[in-house]
Amino acid sequence: MAQKKQVGRNDRCSCGSGKKFKHCCGAKPHGFDRQSKVLLLVVGGLVAGAIILGIASVLRNEAGSGPRQVWSAEHGHYHTVD
DSSP: OOOOOOOOTTSBOTTSSOSBGGGTTTSOOOSOOHHHHHHHHHHHHHHHHHHHHHHHHHHHHHTTOSOEEEEETTTTEEEEEO
């Protein structure tokens, strides 16, 4: 059985383009592998969750869920108002 000669990275590509193999058919694909995709989804989910929790916290505080502080110019300090 005859073995095929392996193409080196600096050899001319066998497709006939005239380019070196490393710049033609031997070029690495530009994309995410599975592990990178999973990591990107996890980080994206954490960021989205943090944003949602921040917005919920702000909305909860604006809804008057507890006592708030009001400035009294007459007394020169804050007063607690229910």
